[in-house]
Amino acid sequence: MQGSGPLNCPALERRASAGLVPRLTLSGAIAISLFVGAPSSGAAGPLPDMARFQFEQQAQNHCPGQAIVWVDPRSQTYDASTDRFYGRTKTGAFVCLGEAENAGYRAKRRP
Numbered sequence: 001m002q003g004s005g006p007l008n009c010p011a012l013e014r015r016a017s018a019g020l021v022p023r024l025t026l027s028g029a030i031a032i033s034l035f036v037g038a039p040s041s042g043a044a045g046p047l048p049d050m051a052r053f054q055f056e057q058q059a060q061n062h063c064p065g066q067a068i069v070w071v072d073p074r075s076q077t078y079d080a081s082t083d084r085f086y087g088r089t090k091t092g093a094f095v096c097l098g099e100a101e102n103a104g105y106r107a108k109r110r111p
Helices: 010-016 026-037 056-062 099-102
Strands: 068-072 075-077 093-098
Touching: 056 068, 056 093, 068 099, 093 099
Parallel strands: none
Antiparallel strands: 068 075, 068 093
16 A cells, blocks of 8 residues: 555655655654754743743733733743833743743843
């Protein structure tokens, strides 16, 4: 039966058998997964243990009286409410300032 090989796709099976698609070995797959999953020196991981919120009001209810910041996990920085990118990056979240600082986030450099 066609398409039942390791690629499980008839079109890719034909190309692979013709030598047009390199076959991925188990050792190659492991090497790729290790490379892709390895943290780089400048990459930030996911937000560490802190309450993060989609909406500013949710964060304010969580920590009343404390400043709310927008954290960017890629750069491990936060923006204050007066900053340009406050609430605007795709991967960020609203958190309490104290929790962000305790988790290792730092204020962005201001120009």
